[in-house]
Every structure is written in C-alpha cells, then in structure tokens.
Amino acid sequence: MKAFSLYFFIAILALSVQAVLFKGTKPDFVFILVFSYSLRYGQLKGMAYGALTGLMIDFASGFILGPNIISKAFTGYVVASVRQKVFQWNVIINTVMIVVFSIIDIFLVYVCLETFTNISFVNMSLKTSIIQVIYTTLISLLFYSVLNPERDNVLSFK
Numbered sequence: 001m002k003a004f005s006l007y008f009f010i011a012i013l014a015l016s017v018q019a020v021l022f023k024g025t026k027p028d029f030v031f032i033l034v035f036s037y038s039l040r041y042g043q044l045k046g047m048a049y050g051a052l053t054g055l056m057i058d059f060a061s062g063f064i065l066g067p068n069i070i071s072k073a074f075t076g077y078v079v080a081s082v083r084q085k086v087f088q089w090n091v092i093i094n095t096v097m098i099v100v101f102s103i104i105d106i107f108l109v110y111v112c113l114e115t116f117t118n119i120s121f122v123n124m125s126l127k128t129s130i131i132q133v134i135y136t137t138l139i140s141l142l143f144y145s146v147l148n149p150e151r152d153n154v155l156s157f158k
Helices: 002-021 029-041 043-061 067-085 091-116 126-142
Strands: none
Touching: 002 029, 002 043, 029 043, 029 067, 029 091, 029 126, 043 067, 067 091, 091 126
8 A cells, every 4th residue: 555655646746747847748757657556566456556547637637537547547457467478577678568558548548538529639640649659758768777667666565
C-alpha cells in the first residue's frame, strides 16, 4: 500500500508539473508512471493504478470521463503481461515498449473521444501525436534508471 500511495502522490505531482511547465504538446508523465508501476507490481495492480490515474487525468481535463481511464488501465494490464513473457528486460526493450504502448494509449483516447463525443479526429494532424510519443520516450529514457523494474531503488517496496 505504501508503494501505491507513493506512486499516486507522484502521479499528482507529475500531472501538476506537466500542466504548469508544458504548453501545447507535452510528454505523458503519468503514462510513464503507469508503465513503471505495472512492470513492478503486476497486471491487476497496474490496471488499478492505470484506471485511477486515468480518472485523475479525465477529471483534470474537465471534458468527459472514460478515455484516459480505459487507455491507462489497458496499458497497466497489458504491459505487465508482456513483461512476463520477456526473459531479459533492458533499456532497448523498455524504449520500444514505451513507444508502442504510448501509440496505443493515444489511439485508445482518440477512439473513445470519437465514439462517445462529437469530436472528429479525421482532419487532425498526426504531427502532434508523434511529437508526444517522442517526448514521452525521451522522458522515459531520462528516468529509466529510477523506474527500471529490474533494479531495487527508491520507488520499490518489495
């Protein structure tokens, strides 16, 4: 429970920093935390953490509840199942998985918004999404040593 509380507090802090320091396209700090938490603590806890942080993002956006809940919970669940099937986890695999799941996360949010609202993303430029994936990947590389699931560190309470 201590780990969940710490990660939740860091998610609130990350969402605040993301909102204050970045304008326009921004890296998804919360996605990186969900990714890390699910790698470290498994599918069900990762899914619960993803859903809770997704709810927090949806509340902060003030628009519609659901898109980020679904995308972050999906990420939390599937990342842990992929981790169980990979024998050796390293920075290259981590980076590839961040890119893949970041794209899936953005796609799920777009699909939910397209389905449940009258917002259409047909005419939207892919440039914004690509830049967000690049930013998120670069930030995850900066924090890899802290968030590495193979290493015992400050954010590990096993």
